[in-house]
Amino acid sequence: MKSKKITFPLNAWYAIAYDVEVKHELLARTVCNQKIVIYRTENGNVAALEDACWHRLLPLSMGRLEGDEVVCGYHGLVYNASGRCTHMPSQETLNPSACVRSYPVFEKHRFVWIWPGDPALADESLIPDLHWNHDPAWAADGRLITVKCDYRLVIDNLMDLTHETFVHGSSIGQQAVAEAPFVATHGERTATVTRWMEGIDAPPFWAGQIKQGLSYEGKVDRWQIIKFEAPCTVVIDVGVAETGTGAIPPGGNQGDASMSNRTRGVNGYVLNTITPATDGTCHYFWAFARNYCQAEQRMTHQLREGVAHIFREDEHVLEAQQVAMDEHPDHQFYNLNIDAGSMWARRMIDNMIAKEQTI
């Protein structure tokens, strides 16, 4: 018998919701194959409990809140925000084993993060840096989409932006992205892919941005600096600048990115964190942050819709890829040069999984 492959580490912070999604009401969401109910207590903290009553397994999310406690919608067992049962119907004595699992949660950078593994290891400093999502120097907006694919296919997708040319031809794709050389480097928990494109026509999306942001219409220098942080967060520094104004560092790909001067350009951060829902589905949280025209709400709205359109194109491809992979369960994949970044990302994820298995 074939044992099922483990597809994600448990000892990691995963985004479970945008902050505004979590109110003083019960919200059901699946993370790492675990059904979870989350809600805000009256003082605004977030509680996360196993979404199955200890007694008959009814999802607690079908019940209701009474103060900070959850009342099961079947027989009225009551649980506090720590998952301890505090009331049973028609009996005074509570069974001492009566409780449901509670999870460490932490709110940061506009996401609620959950730790589905060993609570003792839940170190808040491990939450990835997505500060652009609430930093007043940036205007950011985004969405959650639930995609029917292994979360790692989204990582693969983001670590190689070559696909923009073929999947997003009407917005951010252009031949240069598929042709320009790139450099992949890595640290212990991060992998970075950098691509500089010099003196090109901006693709439709960026031509619109630099025209609106800087009233500029000529040739541009374009950059993509993709940074993966294990197991599932990818931050991408993107943008275009007037060509020749210093955006591309001396030496290009071989140069030092910190020598780049992008002040004569428009700059965005694509923030992505992808949470495994089940082995074959994921919650894809994304946001697009910009540091120009921050107060223009119309632009924020337009960018959110424009980027959402781009991600729907990805979703279509990713779900088809998952179907094909499910039909070829033993397929051995070949890697191309463009897969260098995702190979590093996969290796780090595999290491995290392997480490948990040997504990």
Place this chain on the structure above:
Amino acid sequence: MKSKKITFPLNAWYAIAYDVEVKHELLARTVCNQKIVIYRTENGNVAALEDACWHRLLPLSMGRLEGDEVVCGYHGLVYNASGRCTHMPSQETLNPSACVRSYPVFEKHRFVWIWPGDPALADESLIPDLHWNHDPAWAADGRLITVKCDYRLVIDNLMDLTHETFVHGSSIGQQAVAEAPFVATHGERTATVTRWMEGIDAPPFWAGQIKQGLSYEGKVDRWQIIKFEAPCTVVIDVGVAETGTGAIPPGGNQGDASMSNRTRGVNGYVLNTITPATDGTCHYFWAFARNYCQAEQRMTHQLREGVAHIFREDEHVLEAQQVAMDEHPDHQFYNLNIDAGSMWARRMIDNMIAKEQTI
């Protein structure tokens, strides 16, 4: 390899249809994982046959009746009401093995009952007493709903009415049902749960009934006498009376129910018989019978819709519970005091199943 658990006995009468559903036409229904076609013969009897042609397995329910015989809708094989093949196309000689299984059926208390087990054991005296469903002293009406859960979850639901407080809060639920003590007793094939609630406000459903039935609006005494008969029938004597008029017997739960005088109240019988369709679905036949205002058709209509609404609330919970149980196949359940009645019911069902396995 894990063998599949048997979830129901076969040697039992199961309701397959309301009497009015069965006409001189073919009706397909699944009982105990068996696909069955039923119809009335010209003299009004009910015939029940395996719903698969002996020749190529086409459901006979896709064919047509010719007199009292069923003609297969593919190649025209003809079967009589006993399941014997009486005609084959393009040949004179009939294969002697050509037949489909026929089932013992019996019509009683407005249901058609079928015996999916050994026909030699099909004793009509074992059909549960649901006489309220056609007794002229009672006005009754009901429905069939097909619920996506193991039929035993419905039994559990009915044997503990505590859930009314949490599932049916707008109609029959109230705090007293979750708090009042109850008594569970049992015989060889029956289990009874009795709960008396003294001097309470009637919940919305019963407040309406006693006002309509007896023009009474004050405090009430309320009762629930739940009687299970193995494997799948639950009759519940329910009602409210003017408080202090003798509805609650001396000694209450510890007293003798036959000493109760409920003449100053409104009394209903909730009749429930739940037939396993498959291991994970069931046909839930219910009716509500009352002994007041029997001739008021408007009240009959209103009660049928009102009770149907209550059962839809149960259906929602039961189907969610089944999904959760399917996701936790090896879950060990804990029982509370309120589960006493369903524990007896489960034990009797298990005994019936075990007895069949050792034959």
Place this chain on the structure above:
Amino acid sequence: MKSKKITFPLNAWYAIAYDVEVKHELLARTVCNQKIVIYRTENGNVAALEDACWHRLLPLSMGRLEGDEVVCGYHGLVYNASGRCTHMPSQETLNPSACVRSYPVFEKHRFVWIWPGDPALADESLIPDLHWNHDPAWAADGRLITVKCDYRLVIDNLMDLTHETFVHGSSIGQQAVAEAPFVATHGERTATVTRWMEGIDAPPFWAGQIKQGLSYEGKVDRWQIIKFEAPCTVVIDVGVAETGTGAIPPGGNQGDASMSNRTRGVNGYVLNTITPATDGTCHYFWAFARNYCQAEQRMTHQLREGVAHIFREDEHVLEAQQVAMDEHPDHQFYNLNIDAGSMWARRMIDNMIAKEQTI
């Protein structure tokens, strides 16, 4: 563990599309459990490739044509019409293993045929004769329907037209079809079932045809000459003629069909070729060709719709039969006299499958 049964030979020509379906664009279709993409090259030939990119398995049918080459819709790998990869993004050197499988295809009798087995055995002379489908002496029209059943159930259906009486009672069915004797003969790769019906009333479909075609309204002689060619093609010569004008050969079923003179009748050919899509679904290509009133487009339209209606009746039965068979996986079927033709067909299919297994 039970090994999955093989349901079709691979070394055979299967219709994958009507000729007009295949344009200079990508068309996805599944044949013999294999996902395939087909398209016409600029010179009008048909190319057929495995529908999964070598790199990440994305269906190539989600990409686009660039000249005669297919560009993958994810990372832009390019394949020529032979399946060889000719371009990879961001790299000069191509991995020598980079290719997808290509299939032999051949266009004949208005169908595109594909050979899913060993290409070395793809002998075009093995394509079944369906010339009525483009012969100017005949007016033909037809359709493709995808049916949720094993393709062999369609073969069974066509090899015994007794079912017309019970499935198609309002058009071509009549008691005579279920009662008239028939003769089944066979060669090495073909099986033939012949049925002559003398001096009968034409059923509604044929009464309409002979009235329109020959202004005749009296008794008719009717014939059905069903010819199976392994593994999945059935050509049926059908029609009615004025009774007594020589349509039925001397000796009837025992006589020589070549002595039949059907010039005083209306004659159609029902062309059927059924391609396994998966083990439990098939592409059923059919056409109806006639040799009377060939120029009357209204009649062509009417016949196509009329025959389509008949095949929808079959589809309903076949899909129900497949569901029943899936529920009885080990069922042993009994055969009647009427199954003689399909028994020969099945034996030939089984032999083709067995032969491939021993290679």
